[in-house]
Amino acid sequence: MNPASRILVVEDDPISRSFLQFALRKQGYDVAAAENATDAWGALSPADIRTFDCVLTDYRMPDNTGLELLSWIQQRDPSLATIIITAEGEKHLVTESLRGGATDFLDKPVALEKLHSAVAAAIRRTHRQRHLDESEAAVKTLGRAQERMLGTEPGGGPVRVEVCFHPKHEAGGDFFSRFQPTADHFGCLLTDVSGHDLQAAFISAYFQGIVRGMLERAAPMTEIFATFNRLLLEEWNQLGAASGEPAGIKASVAACAITIDAVAQTATVLAHGMPAPIYWLPDGDARVVGENGGFPLGWFSELIFQNVVQTVAGGGAFCLWTDGLEQVAQENGVSELSLACALQAAKGRSQRLAEIDSAADDILLADVWLSPAHLMGEAFRPLLLEQYYGGQCGEIDQLQAYWRRSLLLAMPELPESRQHDVLLAAREALLNALKHGCGESPARLASFQIAGCSSRRTLRVRVNDSGPGHHFDLAHHQKLAAEELLTEHRGLILINQLSSRVDFKRNGAGVTMDFSW
Amino acid sequence: MNSHPNSGEETLTLCVPGDLISTNVETFRTEADSLFGTAAGTPPKWHRFILDLTAAKMVDSAGLNLVVSLLKRVQSQGAKMQITYSSPNILRTFTFTRLDKHVELVKA
Numbered sequence: 001m002n003p004a005s006r007i008l009v010v011e012d013d014p015i016s017r018s019f020l021q022f023a024l025r026k027q028g029y030d031v032a033a034a035e036n037a038t039d040a041w042g043a044l045s046p047a048d049i050r051t052f053d054c055v056l057t058d059y060r061m062p063d064n065t066g067l068e069l070l071s072w073i074q075q076r077d078p079s080l081a082t083i084i085i086t087a088e089g090e091k092h093l094v095t096e097s098l099r100g101g102a103t104d105f106l107d108k109p110v111a112l113e114k115l116h117s118a119v120a121a122a123i124r125r126t127h128r129q130r131h132l133d134e135s136e137a138a139v140k141t142l143g144r145a146q147e148r149m150l151g152t153e154p155g156g157g158p159v160r161v162e163v164c165f166h167p168k169h170e171a172g173g174d175f176f177s178r179f180q181p182t183a184d185h186f187g188c189l190l191t192d193v194s195g196h197d198l199q200a201a202f203i204s205a206y207f208q209g210i211v212r213g214m215l216e217r218a219a220p221m222t223e224i225f226a227t228f229n230r231l232l233l234e235e236w237n238q239l240g241a242a243s244g245e246p247a248g249i250k251a252s253v254a255a256c257a258i259t260i261d262a263v264a265q266t267a268t269v270l271a272h273g274m275p276a277p278i279y280w281l282p283d284g285d286a287r288v289v290g291e292n293g294g295f296p297l298g299w300f301s302e303l304i305f306q307n308v309v310q311t312v313a314g315g316g317a318f319c320l321w322t323d324g325l326e327q328v329a330q331e332n333g334v335s336e337l338s339l340a341c342a343l344q345a346a347k348g349r350s351q352r353l354a355e356i357d358s359a360a361d362d363i364l365l366a367d368v369w370l371s372p373a374h375l376m377g378e379a380f381r382p383l384l385l386e387q388y389y390g391g392q393c394g395e396i397d398q399l400q401a402y403w404r405r406s407l408l409l410a411m412p413e414l415p416e417s418r419q420h421d422v423l424l425a426a427r428e429a430l431l432n433a434l435k436h437g438c439g440e441s442p443a444r445l446a447s448f449q450i451a452g453c454s455s456r457r458t459l460r461v462r463v464n465d466s467g468p469g470h471h472f473d474l475a476h477h478q479k480l481a482a483e484e485l486l487t488e489h490r491g492l493i494l495i496n497q498l499s500s501r502v503d504f505k506r507n508g509a510g511v512t513m514d515f516s517w
Numbered sequence: 518m519n520s521h522p523n524s525g526e527e528t529l530t531l532c533v534p535g536d537l538i539s540t541n542v543e544t545f546r547t548e549a550d551s552l553f554g555t556a557a558g559t560p561p562k563w564h565r566f567i568l569d570l571t572a573a574k575m576v577d578s579a580g581l582n583l584v585v586s587l588l589k590r591v592q593s594q595g596a597k598m599q600i601t602y603s604s605p606n607i608l609r610t611f612t613f614t615r616l617d618k619h620v621e622l623v624k625a
Contacts, residue, residue, distance in 0.1 A: 420606040491578035497613045
């Protein structure tokens with residue numbers, strides 16, 4: 001029993017009211033009384049309602065019923081437990097009362113023992129609920145602080161960063177840091193701590209502090225990764241071992257760092273257990289930098305660092321994300337890049353994308369722009385970056401459906417007629433590459449890209465294969481197909497006629513098509 | 518069966534219940550063969566062939582090539598070919614490939 005607990009007794013019968021007050025005061029409670037629901041509303045004013053730990057109310061009162069008072073309380077403070085007292089013949093109200101949120105009910109005449117146990121349980125429930133409410137509010141505050149901190153650290157050089165963070169819960173284990181170790185070097189670090197609960201948020205904050213400190217001492221990224229790995233193995237994953245808990249992998253950190261050398265105009269990518277970042281030029285030509293996956297930090301003591309160097313003389317941008325984004329893209333049958341584009345666009349409109357409502361993990365996404373700000377709006381952004389084997393001709397309908405879903409998500413403004421043209425031309429180009437360029441061989445690959453630029457209202461499709469191509473006279477074939485109904489090269493003719501601009505390279509082994517609207 | 522000869526109106530109709538594309542074009546080529554075979558005669562009893570693409574939203578190059586081969590077959594019989602469509606994308610495809618000069622296009 002908590003002697004400081006405060007109870008409001010609501011009872012119109014003075015004898016019953018006095019009995020309840022007496023019985024509860026004798027137990028050490030601070031008891032206030034009201035003759036009816038109207039009096040109770042006055043006692044439970046906004047300023048005072050949270051000073052009460054329990055309400056004990058009669059069901060039948062002259063002005064309102066106990067159930068109506070319960071409903072009024074539920075709207076103002078759902079954490080305040082309410083017990084309803086029912087008389088003989090009002091048993092049918094019990095179910096209704098419990099459904100309405102009542103904690104318990106007591107029969108008249110009220111037995112002392114039942115009164116004490118019901119009140120004590122109700123007070124415990126109120127305290128527990130209020131503690132949960134406070135914890136939830138604290139976590140929300142933590143989550144908001146995390147979001148504010150993402151990518152806002154000083155440094156980072158002449159790059160512009162757009163970060164988009166969607167924790168599964170109020171706070172998460174993903175984080176993003178910018179840094180500038182020297183005047184000519186700058187970059188960013190994106191990390192994903194295993195789990196998406198408060199522990200993950202705590203570990204995330206712990207490592208964020210370490211990163212900050214090491215970066216201020218201009219430590220190389222390989223040293224930071226090695227320190228992460230050592231701390232995870234020697235400290236975090238050994239926690240509790242002294243108290244008999246089994247040692248094991250309790251926490252791991254996937255990380256990807258990009259360091260830009262402004263003089264050499266290169267970007268060095270170092271990743272462990274993280275999806276490889278995508279780099280693209282302002283014309284939308286994109287590539288994966290490094291390899292996807294691998295093991296995260298905290299698993300093995302031996303680390304093999306594989307720095308991948310990418311030339312960035314043409315400006316452009318990097319996009320990197322945690323695996324939470326990949327899971328959502330897979331569930332929705334769309335490309336990661338189209339989901340990334342849609343998430344950034346939704347963020348720009350201060351909206352939340354419905355597709356991530358069912359996300360099972362935190363999602364952290366960052367665009368790192370190297371081009372000057374005034375050129376960013378004119379740049380193409382990759383929406384699909386795929387590689388297909390020569391043997392995938394039979395899957396073309398499924399591939400086309402995947403492109404369609406991705407385009408609808410990333411470019412909802414694309415008119416239906418233009419969507420048809422893009423899909424049909426892309427289908428023709430890819431089938432041509434798989435059949436003729438790759439010879440339908442499962443060992444040969446064709447690359448496939450679609451990029452978009454909203455401000456130019458243009459989509460750009462690139463298809464390349466490793467074959468030699470073959471010479472053709474498009475104008476001549478186009479004339480023969482129309483006039484003499486010859487069937488050769490009809491796919492190329494379609495591509496030429498559907499697109500706003502087409503550029504064939506290497507005898508048709510590479511094609512770039514623009515579709516404006 | 519999506520195709521049927523209609524001797525009363527002296528037409529043959531081949532109905533395609535969706536897109537006419539590389540992955541299903543052989544099915545309709547076989548169906549057309551069967552249809553023309555059933556309706557064979559000397560002289561042919563039909564004078565019009567209708568390709569019903571009302572349900573189609575896309576016709577790719579393989580689909581266009583089937584249309585061309587059907588057209589040649591129909592013309593060799595001294596008959597006419599008509600295509601019914603509902604999607605404006607289908608009309609555009611036949612217009613810019615200039616097949617509209619050889620086939621009567623009718624909006625459903």
